[in-house]
Amino acid sequence: MLPGISDDIIRKASQGDLRSFEAIYKATSGFVYNVALRVVNNREDAKEVAQEVFLNMYHKLKNFRFESSLKTWVYRITVNSALNYAQKTARTRGRETEYQDVVMAGEVVPDARTQMDEHHAEEAIETLLETINPEQRACVVLRGIEGLSYQEIAETLKININTVRTRLKRAREKLLASKKKVANEYV
Amino acid sequence: MCKEFRDVILTDYIDGELDKDVKVRLEAHLRVCAHCREFADEVKAQLVVPFKQTQRVSVPEDLWRSIEESIAQENEEMQPAANWIDRLVQSLTLPRLVPVFLSLILFISAGLWILNSHQGSQVAGNDSGEYVADILDSVSELAEIDNDNFGTSIEQYFL
Numbered sequence: 001m002l003p004g005i006s007d008d009i010i011r012k013a014s015q016g017d018l019r020s021f022e023a024i025y026k027a028t029s030g031f032v033y034n035v036a037l038r039v040v041n042n043r044e045d046a047k048e049v050a051q052e053v054f055l056n057m058y059h060k061l062k063n064f065r066f067e068s069s070l071k072t073w074v075y076r077i078t079v080n081s082a083l084n085y086a087q088k089t090a091r092t093r094g095r096e097t098e099y100q101d102v103v104m105a106g107e108v109v110p111d112a113r114t115q116m117d118e119h120h121a122e123e124a125i126e127t128l129l130e131t132i133n134p135e136q137r138a139c140v141v142l143r144g145i146e147g148l149s150y151q152e153i154a155e156t157l158k159i160n161i162n163t164v165r166t167r168l169k170r171a172r173e174k175l176l177a178s179k180k181k182v183a184n185e186y187v
Numbered sequence: 188m189c190k191e192f193r194d195v196i197l198t199d200y201i202d203g204e205l206d207k208d209v210k211v212r213l214e215a216h217l218r219v220c221a222h223c224r225e226f227a228d229e230v231k232a233q234l235v236v237p238f239k240q241t242q243r244v245s246v247p248e249d250l251w252r253s254i255e256e257s258i259a260q261e262n263e264e265m266q267p268a269a270n271w272i273d274r275l276v277q278s279l280t281l282p283r284l285v286p287v288f289l290s291l292i293l294f295i296s297a298g299l300w301i302l303n304s305h306q307g308s309q310v311a312g313n314d315s316g317e318y319v320a321d322i323l324d325s326v327s328e329l330a331e332i333d334n335d336n337f338g339t340s341i342e343q344y345f346l
Contacts, residue, residue, distance in 0.1 A: 018258065025251055033246045047247050054254045055261075121240050128237070143202060144238030150204050165198045172197045172234050179233055 002027045002071055010070060014061035021058055028071070029054075031146060032078045038141040039082035040089070041129050049085050053078050068155065075148070075156040079138045086134035131178040136171035139164055189223055192216055196227045201235050 005027050012020035032053050037046035056077055064073060129137050142148045142156060154161040192213055199205040200213060217224045 018255070022251065025254070029246045029250065030243055033250070034243050037244055043244070043247075047250060050246070050250060051253055051257065055257055058254075058258060121237060122242070122244075125237060125241050140238070144235070145241050150202070168202070169194060169197050172230070175234055176230070 002069075005070060007066065010061065010064065010066075013058075014064065021061075024057070024070075025054060028074050032074060035075065035078050035138075035141055035146065036082045036085075038125075038129060038145060039079065039134055039137050040086050041126055041137070045085060045089065046082075049078075049082050052085075053081050056081065072152065072156050075142070075146075076158070079142070079157060083134050083138060090134075128175055128178070132171045132174050136167050136174070139167040140171050140175075143168060189216075189220060192220075192223055193226055196223070196230055200227065201230055 002024075005024055009020045009023050013024055029050065033046055033050045036049040036053065037043060040046050040049055053074075057074065060077070064070070129140070132140065138157065139153060142153045143150075148156065150161050150164045153164045157164070195205065195209065195213060200210070205213070217227060
């Protein structure tokens with residue numbers, strides 16, 4: 001349950017009450033924007049995704065059946081929108097191979113070598129996330145940043161819990177390999 | 188052995204999802220295997236800590252305004268359609284249909300009355316006895332015509 005969001009507020013928002021919907025926005029916009037940002041890995045794109053997520057929510061709230069928690073439902077819409085956006089932009093920008101090759105590009109190397117202090121953590125995370133594909137990114141973000149359990153991730157993404165494990169394992173193997181590659185090349 | 192443990196380290200172990208028995212076995216292995224211990228420390232340092240330290244990025248201030256504007260715009264676009272539907276519904280409401288129904292009933296009634304009066308005058312104009320006799324005469328005349336003019340020679344043979 002989201003703090004401050006009662007079933008009554010959800011019902012009112014589903015009937016088009018904008019003040020109730022704004023209350024839901026205030027309770028969820030933080031994680032909606034941040035999850036979108038980590039999946040698409042670009043602030044402007046994340047804003048566009050977040051706007052699309054809330055417009056979707058405004059229209060689809062009347063279909064919300066209270067069977068899952070509102071938070072899981074919002075996570076699901078957010079991740080789906082972000083993944084769709086990432087795939088669409090990858091097609092239009094021809095970035096399909098970028099996830100594997102980005103570490104080899106010279107411009108990202110200094111960031112990848114940066115120590116994990118507060119000043120560089122943000123850039124380091126962005127660089128790390130660039131090395132994995134959006135689906136793996138979604139799992140890593142939901143677990144590593146949002147702190148969801150495997151079961152919650154499986155419910156959010158509507159996938160098997162073992163698929164969650166597999167995606168996390170492959171993503172982390174790739175992240176470790178990228179870091180090692182960079183370390184070996186520039187020591 | 189180490190490969191299996193490393194897969195577990197990369198997932199359930201660092202995420203705190205490991206069940207008790209496996210955790211006991213893994214920790215026993217880590218006490219004796221320096222490579223796996225080093226691997227576990229590296230994974231935690233490189234893949235857990237950075238994500239945990241990540242600060243939430245502030246939501247753009249103008250995001251809610253953009254959403255509100257989009258909703259308002261959508262509502263405006265829906266408005267003409269809604270008006271059109273309202274007008275259609277209003278035009279079909281009962282008070283406006285009453286004169287139409289009344290006219291229709293009057294028209295049908297008048298038509299039925301004219302039809303009935305026309306048939307009645309036809310029957311009334313003939314004496315019933317004469318009327319039946321006329322019909323019988325007509326039938327016998329037709330029978331005579333049939334005998335004289337219809338049928339080929341073969342048909343007549345069979346008849």
